[in-house]
Amino acid sequence: MRHYSFSDQLCLNADHLLRFLAGQNLPTHQLRENPAKNIAESELSVTEKKHISGLMRVNYTGEVCAQALYQGQALTSRNIETKQKLEQAGLEEIDHLYWCQSRLQDLNSHVSVLNPIWYIMSFILGLTAGICGDRWNLGFLEETEKQVTKHLEDHLEKLPVQDHKTRVILEQMRDEEAIHAEAANHAGAAELPKIIKLLMRGTSKIMTKLAYWI
Ligand SMILES: [Fe+2]
Numbered sequence: 127m128r129h130y131s132f133s134d135q136l137c138l139n140a141d142h143l144l145r146f147l148a149g150q151n152l153p154t155h156q157l158r159e160n161p162a163k164n165i166a167e168s169e170l171s172v173t174e175k176k177h178i179s180g181l182m183r184v185n186y187t188g189e190v191c192a193q194a195l196y197q198g199q200a201l202t203s204r205n206i207e208t209k210q211k212l213e214q215a216g217l218e219e220i221d222h223l224y225w226c227q228s229r230l231q232d233l234n235s236h237v238s239v240l241n242p243i244w245y246i247m248s249f250i251l252g253l254t255a256g257i258c259g260d261r262w263n264l265g266f267l268e269e270t271e272k273q274v275t276k277h278l279e280d281h282l283e284k285l286p287v288q289d290h291k292t293r294v295i296l297e298q299m300r301d302e303e304a305i306h307a308e309a310a311n312h313a314g315a316a317e318l319p320k321i322i323k324l325l326m327r328g329t330s331k332i333m334t335k336l337a338y339w340i
């Protein structure tokens with residue numbers, strides 16, 4: 127496996143930053159097929175399309191944050207095994223970005239203009255979690271994935287029943303985030319203090335409210 131120096135890694139992260147923030151110019155190698163690819167578009171009213179676009183904009187921003195967290199955590203984690211796990215998980219999450227972006231394009235909508243702000247905040251959070259050591263790093267990852275899983279459940283309930291295209295994407299994402307949480311737990315994640323969990327929930331609430339609209 128190629129070894130990257132600290133400055134190499136900073137450049138790679140800067141490259142990722144540019145690719146992900148605008149919802150354009152994503153890497154050309156799509157790892158897995160979009161689960162909605164062969165599902166026909168449903169009859170949706172203008173209001174429903176607007177609502178689904180809002181939800182998918184939130185999910186795209188969530189995935190941008192996940193990328194930033196993984197990249198920050200991998201950069202400062204001192205354990206090679208954890209670093210590789212984080213980089214691998216980050217790679218798997220790229221599919222989620224593609225799927226959300228593709229659904230937004232189907233609906234003639236756009237990604238959130240606030241993505242750069244969320245990216246930077248999440249990247250700093252990831253760096254900090256990595257510095258705190260392996261168990262806390264994994265604990266932070268587990269809690270993030272758990273909260274994302276719950277949030278996706280909530281979006282599934284809010285979807286118009288006939289929108290099977292969005293539903294299959296969100297269901298697959300939900301199942302995979304739950305697997306990521308479990309993997310972090312098995313790898314030895316520490317249970318985060320309640321106050322940190324609450325802070326994380328509060329921040330993600332603000333993010334989801336804003337990304338729904340802009
Ligand atoms: Fe994801």
Ligand SMILES: [Fe+2]
Nearest residue numbers: 271302303306
């Ligand atoms: Fe995940």
